[in-house]
Amino acid sequence: DTAVSQTPKYLVTQMGNDKSIKCEQNLGHDTMYWYKQDSKKFLKIMFSYNNKELIINETVPNRFSPKSPDKAHLNLHINSLELGDSAVYFCASSQGRANTEAFFGQGTRLTVV
Amino acid sequence: AQSVTQPDIHITVSEGASLELRCNYSYGATPYLFWYVQSPGQGLQLLLKYFSGDTLVQGIKGFEAEFKRSQSSFNLRKPSVHWSDAAEYFCAVAAWGRDDKIIFGKGTRLHILP
Numbered sequence: 001d002t003a004v005s006q007t008p009k010y011l012v013t014q015m016g017n018d019k020s021i022k023c024e025q026n027l028g029h030d031t032m033y034w035y036k037q038d039s040k041k042f043l044k045i046m047f048s049y050n051n052k053e054l055i056i057n058e059t060v061p062n063r064f065s066p067k068s069p070d071k072a073h074l075n076l077h078i079n080s081l082e083l084g085d086s087a088v089y090f091c092a093s094s095q096g097r098a099n100t101e102a103f104f105g106q107g108t109r110l111t112v113v
Numbered sequence: 114a115q116s117v118t119q120p121d122i123h124i125t126v127s128e129g130a131s132l133e134l135r136c137n138y139s140y141g142a143t144p145y146l147f148w149y150v151q152s153p154g155q156g157l158q159l160l161l162k163y164f165s166g167d168t169l170v171q172g173i174k175g176f177e178a179e180f181k182r183s184q185s186s187f188n189l190r191k192p193s194v195h196w197s198d199a200a201e202y203f204c205a206v207a208a209w210g211r212d213d214k215i216i217f218g219k220g221t222r223l224h225i226l227p
Contacts, residue, residue, distance in 0.1 A: 004156075033214070041151075041201055043217040056214055090156060094215075100207075101147055102215050104157040 003027050006091045006105040013081055014113055021076045021108045023091030030095060031055070032074035033102065034066060037088040046089075049074050081112045115140045115208040117218035125224040128196050134189040134221050136204030145207035146187045147215065148178055152200045160202075163187065174198070199225045 004025045013019050025032060033056075034046040048056035052068045063079045078085060088109050092102040116139045126132055138144055145164050149157040161172025168180040178189045187204060204218040 035217075041220045041222075043157075043203065043220075045214050045216070048214055092157075092215075101159050101162050103159075104149075106156040 004091055004093055004103050004105040006089075006108050008108060009106060010109050010111075012111045012113065015081055015083060017081050018077070018079045019081060019110070020078070021089055021091075021110075023074050023076070023105060025072055025091075025093040025103070027093055027103060028072075029093040029103075030071060031093060032068065032071070033092040033094075034074065034076050035090040035092060035104075037090060037107070039087070043090070047074075047076075078110075081110075083112050086110055086112045115206055115216050117204050117206050117216055119202075119204055119218035119221050121221045122219070123222045123224065125226060126194055127226045129193050132189075132191045132194045132198070132223070134202050134204075134223070136187045136189065136218060137185050138187060138204070138206045139185065140206050140208070144187075146178075146180060147205040147207070148172065148176070148187075148189050149203045149205060149217075150174075150200050151203065151220075157203065160189070194223075194225055196225045196227065199223055 006023045031050045033048045035043050037043050046060045047066045049068045065077045068074045088107045090107045091105040094100045094102040118137045147162045148160040151157050160176050161170050163170050163180045171177050176191050201220045203220045205215045207215050
């Protein structure tokens with residue numbers, strides 16, 4: 001049973017489109033994250049939610065909008081996709097504070113053409 | 114601000130040789146430190162973590178890491194690497210507080226020679 005699952009695994013789309021990536025965790029964690037991994041493998045946090053509340057928004061364009069319907073889900077919606085949005089997007093979850101690590105999903109490889 | 118530096122972008126070692134991957138961190142308080150591994154096309158898997166106590170921590174797959182506060186380092190070691198260890202390795206520090214987040218280094222790509 002997958003702890004953190006994201007769908008889809010691959011996403012190819014044209015510039016200007018709107019797309020969503022879904023994430024679900026069955027670990028009972030309070031905190032969920034979205035990370036972006038660029039072509040050089042650099043992992044940068046985008047958003048963090050704790051109990052459905054936005055905690056971190058790391059200078060991400062407002063074309064990116066996370067939505068957390070409940071604490072087990074954190075979806076990422078991207079409007080007006082640009083070529084520079086091509087990357088691997090990772091969802092992760094953790095218990096939130098002290099003495100915890102993050103558990104990662106398998107990633108969604110987004111390619112904008 | 115918190116940061117993590119992995120000075121080596123690529124490391125190549127022969128199968129059976131020992132390995133040390135370097136990591137230096139910058140954090141004002143006692144850090145929570147992690148090493149993650151990412152195999153090609155996969156997500157990140159936790160190898161080991163340090164929160165407190167014994168500064169030498171053991172992880173999965175035969176890896177260990179040593180926390181040295183005086184050097185702000187948390188280097189990853191393995192006495193004898195296997196071809197399956199070829200992957201990207203990320204050191205990370207947890208910045209807990211108002212903004213809960215884990216900050217990653219830029220990664221070290223490990224290549225194994227047969």
